[in-house]
Amino acid sequence: MIRQLPMRQRIRKTLVFLAFLSFPITMNFFSPYVIIDGAMNGIINGSLVMFGLMFLSSLFLGRLWCGWICPGGGMQEIFEPVNNxxxxxxxxxxxxxxxxxxWFALIVIFAVRAGGYQSVxxxxxxxxxxxxxGTADRPIFIAYIIYYVVVALFVGLAVFAGRRAGCHTICWMAPFMIIGRWIRNRFEWPSLRLVADASTCKDCKSCSKxxxxxxxxxxxxxxxxxENAECILCGTxxxxxxxxxxxxxxxAGK
Ligand code: SF4
Ligand code: SF4
Structure with missing residues (x-):
């Protein structure tokens, strides 16, 4: 018998899959290259703002973004039935x-060399x-090549290595949120987290599986x-x- 996912997980899966479907639109707002290009030219761009927002959100929401709306997460979870x-x-x-x-050092170096950010x-x-x-300085097929390379990286890791392997290895966005989470733990201000009651656990290990x-x-x-730096607060x-x-x-907590 096929077991239906709990409602919250159906909503979560729908959101991460929709994020993946939107990736042809949103890709450059998460691009590790576009932020470098902006730094070289002193331009605050979409990816710089997006990474900044990820960091700020993690101060109160941990890595909720990774679990619920990340296109990279969505493209990997789609392939979970292939390699679980x-x-x-x-x-x-x-x-x-x-x-x-x-990568982060390069962004800082290029921004300093450009004399800081001068435009948005x-x-x-x-x-x-x-x-x-397609843009004035780039034909559309280049954009398609970049898109499929990024997708192939995440999907390839999920298919050949296993569950969300790309989140563990190549994700350039996760460290922003892990750092934010570390800061919130240091200051122990209230934020979204998991709490557990070991006395009710019957050791079935369903959570780990x-x-x-x-x-x-x-x-x-x-x-x-x-508390675990790799927890994405997916609620599974x-x-x-x-x-x-x-x-x-x-x-609040540590
Ligand atoms: S899923 Fe099972 S092992 Fe995990 S917390 Fe619940 S009872 Fe304990
Ligand atoms: S510990 Fe729970 S909330 Fe965190 S990533 Fe694992 S299943 Fe998701």
């Missing part, structure tokens, strides 16, 4: 940091806000320590726990 293998994040999570540190163009490198489109980020959620519940564990041992909470 868990990935060992402890061995590969460092890769995205190595990429991010070099939120639709930079788009055609009236559409990313996969279903976590799209391959986290050992059961161990987190037993330790009553749900919340919705799959028959004991209601895990729940969302907007509260």
């Amino acid at each position: 293998k868990t990935v060992n994040g402890s061995k590969i999570d460092w890769i995205k940091w190595a990429i991010w540190i070099v 163009d939120l639709l930079y490198h788009t055609q009236n806000g559409i990313s996969v489109a 279903t976590c799209p980020m391959s986290l050992d959620v059961n161990a987190m519940v037993q330790a009553q320590k749900m 564990c919340v919705d799959n726990c028959s004991q209601k041992a895990i729940r969302y909470s907007f509260s």
Whole structure:
């Protein structure tokens, strides 16, 4: 018998899949290249603003963005039925940091060399806000090539390595939110998080088996320590726990 997803997960999956379907429009607002190009030319553009908003949101919402509206997450979760293998994040999570540190340093260096940001163009490198489109200095087939390379990277990792492997390894956006989350934990201000009650857990491990980020959620519940940099607050564990041992909470904590 096919088991229906809980309503919240149906809504979440719909949102991340719609985000993926919108990716031909939104791609350049998440582009690691467009922000560098803007830095070289002293232009505040859509991707700079978007990454800034991700960071700010993470101060209060953690990585909710990753779990609920990220196109990269959507394109990987679509392929979960093809390869549902868990990935060992402890061995590969460092890769995205190595990429991010070099990339972020380049943005800063180019912005300084350009004399700082002097103008704002939120639709930079788009055609009236559409990313996969021809522009005056770039034919449309180049935009298609970039689009399919990005999709192939995320989908390839999901298909060959397993669940949301791209989030663990190549995502240049996740570190902004992990840093934001670290800051909120340092200051212990109220924010969205998971809390657990180990006394009601019956150790079925359903939470660990279903976590799209391959986290050992059961161990987190037993330790009553749900804070994990790789948790995307998707709520899959919340919705799959028959004991209601895990729940969302907007509260202070570490
Ligand atoms: S799904 Fe719930 S009951 Fe099962 S191991 Fe996880 S927290 Fe415990
Ligand atoms: S721990 Fe729960 S909320 Fe966090 S990523 Fe795993 S399933 Fe989603």
